[in-house]
Amino acid sequence: MSEMLLMKGNEAMAEAAIRAGCEGYFAYPITPQSEVAEYMAREAPKHGVVFLQAESELAAINMLYGAAGAGFKVWTSSSSPGISLMQEGISYIAGAMLPCVIVNVNRGGPGLGTIQPSQSDYFQTVKGGGHGDYRLITLAPSTVQEIADYMGLAFDLAWKYRNPAMILMDGALGQMMEKVQFKPYTDPGRDLSWSTRGKPEERESNFITSLFIKPEEMEQVNLQLQKTYREIEQNEVRYDSYEVDDAEMVLVAYGLSARIASKVMHILRDKGLKVGLVKPITLWPYPYKILSDLADRVKGFFVMELNAGQMVEDVRLGVNGKKEVGFYGRMGGMIYSPEEVAEKAEAFARKIGM
Amino acid sequence: MGITVSLENMEKIYERPKTLKDKVMHYCPGCGHGVTHRLVMELVEELGIQHNTVGVAPVGCSVFAYYYMDIDMQEAAHGRACAVATGIKRMMPDHYVFTYQGDGDLAAIGTNETIHACNRGENITIVFVNNAIYGMTGGQMAPTTLLGQPATTCPLGREQAANGYPIRMSELVAQLPGTIYVERVAVNTPARVRKAKKALIKAFKSQELKKGTSFVEIVSNCPSNWKMTPVESNKWLDENMLPYYPLGLYKDEISGE
Numbered sequence: 001m002s003e004m005l006l007m008k009g010n011e012a013m014a015e016a017a018i019r020a021g022c023e024g025y026f027a028y029p030i031t032p033q034s035e036v037a038e039y040m041a042r043e044a045p046k047h048g049v050v051f052l053q054a055e056s057e058l059a060a061i062n063m064l065y066g067a068a069g070a071g072f073k074v075w076t077s078s079s080s081p082g083i084s085l086m087q088e089g090i091s092y093i094a095g096a097m098l099p100c101v102i103v104n105v106n107r108g109g110p111g112l113g114t115i116q117p118s119q120s121d122y123f124q125t126v127k128g129g130g131h132g133d134y135r136l137i138t139l140a141p142s143t144v145q146e147i148a149d150y151m152g153l154a155f156d157l158a159w160k161y162r163n164p165a166m167i168l169m170d171g172a173l174g175q176m177m178e179k180v181q182f183k184p185y186t187d188p189g190r191d192l193s194w195s196t197r198g199k200p201e202e203r204e205s206n207f208i209t210s211l212f213i214k215p216e217e218m219e220q221v222n223l224q225l226q227k228t229y230r231e232i233e234q235n236e237v238r239y240d241s242y243e244v245d246d247a248e249m250v251l252v253a254y255g256l257s258a259r260i261a262s263k264v265m266h267i268l269r270d271k272g273l274k275v276g277l278v279k280p281i282t283l284w285p286y287p288y289k290i291l292s293d294l295a296d297r298v299k300g301f302f303v304m305e306l307n308a309g310q311m312v313e314d315v316r317l318g319v320n321g322k323k324e325v326g327f328y329g330r331m332g333g334m335i336y337s338p339e340e341v342a343e344k345a346e347a348f349a350r351k352i353g354m
Numbered sequence: 355m356g357i358t359v360s361l362e363n364m365e366k367i368y369e370r371p372k373t374l375k376d377k378v379m380h381y382c383p384g385c386g387h388g389v390t391h392r393l394v395m396e397l398v399e400e401l402g403i404q405h406n407t408v409g410v411a412p413v414g415c416s417v418f419a420y421y422y423m424d425i426d427m428q429e430a431a432h433g434r435a436c437a438v439a440t441g442i443k444r445m446m447p448d449h450y451v452f453t454y455q456g457d458g459d460l461a462a463i464g465t466n467e468t469i470h471a472c473n474r475g476e477n478i479t480i481v482f483v484n485n486a487i488y489g490m491t492g493g494q495m496a497p498t499t500l501l502g503q504p505a506t507t508c509p510l511g512r513e514q515a516a517n518g519y520p521i522r523m524s525e526l527v528a529q530l531p532g533t534i535y536v537e538r539v540a541v542n543t544p545a546r547v548r549k550a551k552k553a554l555i556k557a558f559k560s561q562e563l564k565k566g567t568s569f570v571e572i573v574s575n576c577p578s579n580w581k582m583t584p585v586e587s588n589k590w591l592d593e594n595m596l597p598y599y600p601l602g603l604y605k606d607e608i609s610g611e
Binding site for chain 1: 375404405406407408410411417418420423424425426427428429430431434437438439440441442444445446449466467470
């Protein structure tokens, strides 16, 4: 195990990517994650990693497309408005089945919004964003340690399934300093047979494309993608659960909200309310099953998000009407206090007969 | 009746380059894309660089370039070819990387990516086919459509007041310090085809110097959307395109003075 360090989330992310053997990083500066590009500019050359500041997020995501298409382990990061600009490229990357990692350090929107943290890009990330039927493997860290841990995992999942992976976090996690320990990383090996590194005599030419003009072919490509998505849903669902064994009500929260939810849980437990917490780690594939199972024995669920209520729709899908689902959110860069949420959650708990 | 020809005693002096796949192209009769594809693939064969060349296809008529060019290729989103090529070249600086783009792709939706790639001096070759019209979508106005030239989105002819001026890309990118070689050629006569090939070879070979971007503009035709026969279109090109887009060398810093 390596030494314990004190690092900013954005810097831990960049360091973890380098330690996970990334070969290139292309990005455009945007608050609240510009430290990532600054860190990469400083550290990448020391490790033979390519760093390039693009002229726009549009260019950055397409540089990523080119580099990933040539079979390199590459990534980018941005924040909400920049991620919106990247949606075209993300759709193409998904359609062309290119593995890469994209980090969204979510800030409040819509529009230019605010530079303060938010979780309002959940829908964009897990329900689409760009055009077409595609999915992003999505990991949601809630601590600086998890940012570091999920970076290598994101690369591995992206390459295992030849599908883009996104790390969805927020400005608070990017900016906060916490202790972090980088775990040793071993690349599980990557298949490069499909990549464009120049055609040797012995094989046919490779080409990277998302264009299949005949609907019969395009449908087959879609079926292939869907098959991959079902595999990912089968194999890669990740979540943590806390004190759910005796719980009568379960809090559901991810990322920054999950750490606040943990405090909410303790406040309510101190009041004698049996409250547990489910923290989805993968937002897609979503941990529906644990929620469905819990719905058979708890009285209700309470979802907290820094948005108007986005993930709560997935919680409702998991619960499927079996129990009531409450919600509390703040928007526009405002962060709730544990006490504030505890009050709302307690009122909901009383309502469902606790 | 008839003459029996034996191929045995004949010397083959012209054939499909090995780097061009044996496929019937989808291009319209008389279109300059077929010739231009061939020129690029001839030079890849002659330079012996098939194994370390990666091409980037655009969106437009040449979107399927990878069906014909027998090299590793990537299909870029509309206008993003230069960014995609940048990503490839930065990861593999010793490979030959080129984009093949039309006027809409390179000079309208992708102008930003084009200018910044040229300005950074990416060591790539940009093959720019300018036929002053949107071919694939069916004859709409291009950024390079001439004043007075009709298109389906300017049926009475391009008007400066409404649509601005046709953009001269070779002149523009030659101004940027990142370009090392810029030449405008045409493929509407055999002599010009030979000259175009020389320019393309020079452009590709300049990548070895790692000194900047090479840019070859090919003034071409679009008989279908210009609504002319191929012969008429080649004549129209001479009379209308070339006065506004003069052929010639716009920049050559290859020798390094």
